[in-house]
Amino acid sequence: MIELSNFGRKFVGDIGILHLMDDLGKAVAAGDSIMMGGGNPSQIPAVQSVFRDRMLRMLDGDEFERVIGNYDGPAGSTAFRRELVNFFCEEYGWKISERNIAFTNGSQSAFFFLFNMLSGEFGEGQHKRILLPLAPEYIGYEDVGLSADSFISYKPQIRVSDDRTFKYFVDFDALEIDESVGAICVSRPTNPTGNVLTEAEISRLSALAQQHNIPLIIDNAYGTPFPSIIFTDAEPRWEPHIIMCMSLSKLGLPGMRTGIVIAHERIIEAMMGMSAVLTLAPGGFGAALAVDAVRTRQILDISHNIVRPHYQQRSEYAQKLLHDALAGTDYYIHKSEGAIFLWLWFKDMPITSAELYNRLKQRGVIVVPGHYFFPGLADDGWRHRHECIRLNYAGESAEVAEGIRIIGEEVKKAYLQVKMRE
């Protein structure tokens, strides 16, 4: 039996994201489950045709051969970095240069790099953590830290509305920022909840970061200006202490694994070092597929006029079905302000979300149980944590409808079960 290091053994245990990706992979391969678990974006023909056209243009000359046949440098495609600089400077007045941009093989790699450069051991015996001001927060952060204790997160304030929706807010009174915090991080729109932190919340977090001389990492994978799966007003903003993480995945290119980090050049320099050592260079194909759309600003047209309306309509469709399917139970849907998920809260549901997940899986519906989405939050018996599930609403309408029908049945059964016991 081959022995694994402590680091190695970390990855053979019960890891949330592995669980998720494994179910996702199996369901996609088997083709017989309703997949509302993973983060796969919709297949949008009008977007696909933009990339197909670009692909055909790439095949016109020898560009295809150059893209497949050359390594990029550790920061990734020079051409794509240049175009993104022009784009952000001209469209939004950002003050960035190519030294502020690096690509990674997907956003997840970027978080591995960033979290470990900004948390863990500092000098002799000092330990720092990433502060997540509002849990629930992205499942994928949980196991990324190389050190044992990488995150500190805080419960949100919850405001329930009359229409069976609710919204989380940062509990600023609770936040404690001291020497032990290496960076603040939020996903916005938030995976898993679809929450969009208000401009006021972001400004306050940004000011706190600046005041403590630490970066504010904004995971903008769903946000503005692209892919713009965001249904509230939000202005693209960057300052030297902000680390903006973006992605081409939710625009429709998840298989290309293209993460984009815009940050202070000292951060980018360290990222390039990590990229060179850990992966040699990021893949260049996603960059090649997207560079024209950035140069021509077609990416804004796609994002605002195709991608955003598509998801907003999908979200509304799924919410309507959910309100019907769950009627009679004590459910709440988080305000759908962006991202491709709906976050359901089953208040006082007699079974845990983990048990609901298993029952749904038995019936061929894959969701993600909510308890995975609280990285860095000490377990103090907070029931809410085991009362939520995340639902990807981006699938085909008929599948989503069938999935929601089954979810409605199982949730009702779960509530009923105990009523009968009472």
Next chain:
Amino acid sequence: MIELSNFGRKFVGDIGILHLMDDLGKAVAAGDSIMMGGGNPSQIPAVQSVFRDRMLRMLDGDEFERVIGNYDGPAGSTAFRRELVNFFCEEYGWKISERNIAFTNGSQSAFFFLFNMLSGEFGEGQHKRILLPLAPEYIGYEDVGLSADSFISYKPQIRVSDDRTFKYFVDFDALEIDESVGAICVSRPTNPTGNVLTEAEISRLSALAQQHNIPLIIDNAYGTPFPSIIFTDAEPRWEPHIIMCMSLSKLGLPGMRTGIVIAHERIIEAMMGMSAVLTLAPGGFGAALAVDAVRTRQILDISHNIVRPHYQQRSEYAQKLLHDALAGTDYYIHKSEGAIFLWLWFKDMPITSAELYNRLKQRGVIVVPGHYFFPGLADDGWRHRHECIRLNYAGESAEVAEGIRIIGEEVKKAYLQVKMRE
């Protein structure tokens, strides 16, 4: 000033591979250097046309859209794994299943995963290292270890031939394998030297690994059965204690970042965990481009009848030029048995290889100074370490000829300089 963790600061120092990739990126971008430094493979039209044909077939139906628009699972493309299993079982009688294969975003990521799962801290206070039985060894291993002391390597035996060539051999008498060794690793063909460990050497290393219940990692990026940049006889071999690392890069797809690991399923399971946590999933485009060639066995035809003869001819061309250009100096060329590099040894050259590198860079020729290629070898003043350079011979003939001409001039100047001083 943003503070970086100890881990982060590791990547802003003087890192061999970062140095290399940075020079490579700058030279490619500027377009005015003769690049003999990086690992870029040749652009071979007959190979490119295979991938172009495949790309066009992918665009026939909706396969292109499926490949760009879906995440694979953490082990990567199921279809490509299946075809590779069939390929290795049918062609070489390997006893593997899909549970023995995982893909990574390039081989470099695979080494990061493997080295850190097999070295570093084990249990309470036990530290293990990766044993590199023969240095010089690949520059890219050097900084991959998360712990401070990840490698132990050994000087080779050197056999010089009459024709100004030489070959390294493993010094088996020197190897010490005990509890502190977590795995043995060799690149074969070896980057940087072009050495191919003999079948006898590999058998002996394999037996040693088995005897000590540790894996033997074979970095087969240039080897058999594909891309087959190997000019000696070598049989593709796998056993459960062998971790075989392959790549599509040297077949002509470096921009696709597709690494392939074939190993015991316990290793693959841990790799999948790492892949999910650290990168979510590997990119799927390289797999899609190569899957047909594996299924039809065209990959063997390409490898044996196009790629191997191409590089063999290139290598011979470059060696001939080198013998002419360096005549009169005390140079030796390592036997060119594979890989895309020539390894030059300038015995008793009055300047170090680092100085030669700088002088060549001034003259627009990028090589890699040899001292980077001794990961894990204590510095005991061994002069050989500073007398070698690595040369990529895969470029265009005219460029290679010009580069070698300049190398010849600078090396002669370096030897002469001291003769004049004497």
